[in-house]
Amino acid sequence: MICQTRNRTRLEDMIYAIHLYFDGLSLRKTSKALSRFVKRSHTAIRDWIQKYQPQKISSKKRMISEYIIDETLIKIGSDCIWLWVAMEPKNKQILALTISMERNMLIAERFISGLVRIRGKHPVSTDGGTWYPQACRFLNLDHHIHSPYEKSIIERTMQYIKDRTEGFDDYFPCRKKNCKLKHVKQWLDLFAYHYNRNIMS
Numbered sequence: 001m002i003c004q005t006r007n008r009t010r011l012e013d014m015i016y017a018i019h020l021y022f023d024g025l026s027l028r029k030t031s032k033a034l035s036r037f038v039k040r041s042h043t044a045i046r047d048w049i050q051k052y053q054p055q056k057i058s059s060k061k062r063m064i065s066e067y068i069i070d071e072t073l074i075k076i077g078s079d080c081i082w083l084w085v086a087m088e089p090k091n092k093q094i095l096a097l098t099i100s101m102e103r104n105m106l107i108a109e110r111f112i113s114g115l116v117r118i119r120g121k122h123p124v125s126t127d128g129g130t131w132y133p134q135a136c137r138f139l140n141l142d143h144h145i146h147s148p149y150e151k152s153i154i155e156r157t158m159q160y161i162k163d164r165t166e167g168f169d170d171y172f173p174c175r176k177k178n179c180k181l182k183h184v185k186q187w188l189d190l191f192a193y194h195y196n197r198n199i200m201s
Contacts, residue, residue, distance in 0.1 A: 013038050014048045015190065021049060022186040052193060064088050066123040067095065067115055068146070069132070070154045071103060074165055076184055083165075083188070084111045087157060089150055093199055094157070094192040095119060099185055109135035116141070125150045164191065 013034065020030045027042035034040055068087045073080050082103045086095045096115050100107045108131040112124065116139060123142040126132040136143035146154065165188070 007038075009038060009040060009044075009048075011194070013040075014052070015194065017045050018049055018052065018190055019183075019187050021045065022183045022190075052190070063090075064095070064119055064122050065090055066125055067112070067119075068125045068150050068154045069112070070127060070158055071108075071129070072158050072162060074162055076181065077179070081181065081184075082107075083158075083161065084108075085154070085158060085161065086111070086115055087154060089125075089153060091199065092153060092157070093196045097188055097192055099181060099188070103129075103131070105131040105134045108132055109138055112136065112141070113139055127151075160195075161188075161191070 016037075017030050017034045017040070020033055021027065025033065027045050030045050031040060031042040034045070066089060068089055069085070071082050071084045074083045075081075079101075082100045083097065084100065084107070085097045087093065088095055096111070096118075098111055098114075108129075112135055121141060123144065124132065124136050125144055125146050127146055133143050
């Protein structure tokens with residue numbers, strides 16, 4: 001009797017396959033593209049998408065002391081967009097992120113209100129951006145400027161995200177005309193999911 005050993009799929013290959021799927025490829029075409037590195041069926045890729053559910057950054061409820069929020073400019077293809085990130089200072093996990101073409105009080109308020117709707121009301125720590133205090137007043141949230149510790153946490157995380165997204169965009173740039181950037185948001189959600197798993201492990 002011949003015994004066959006099954007090789008486990010590397011996480012990097014799973015992430016690459018899920019990105020290709022979110023980029024618009026069908027499951028079968030994703031399987032074909034992945035075959036350059038490892039042969040996996042389209043049903044296996046479907047199972048990965050269902051297992052990791054990258055749209056959910058974290059399904060576990062954790063104690064939140066406050067929201068640390070910041071935004072930064074990143075380049076996607078030939079366009080520059082704003083990346084908004086919210087973190088929790090104790091476990092240093094990413095609570096939420098989003099992207100926008102502009103940076104103003106309305107977008108800040110919409111981002112923070114989404115946090116409040118899912119995670120509840122908590123104090124908000126930000127930099128000196130004038131759009132944050134107005135948004136927090138509108139949502140009846142306590143607001144304060146980053147402490148040195150909070151500033152170091154969010155700045156290190158933002159730089160880490162920028163380094164990784166810049167490297168990915170170099171190899172897989174967005175070439176869609178009039179792209180709505182939905183696949184970019186989905187890839188960032190998957191990135192945050194993987195980042196949080198590493199933090200907790």
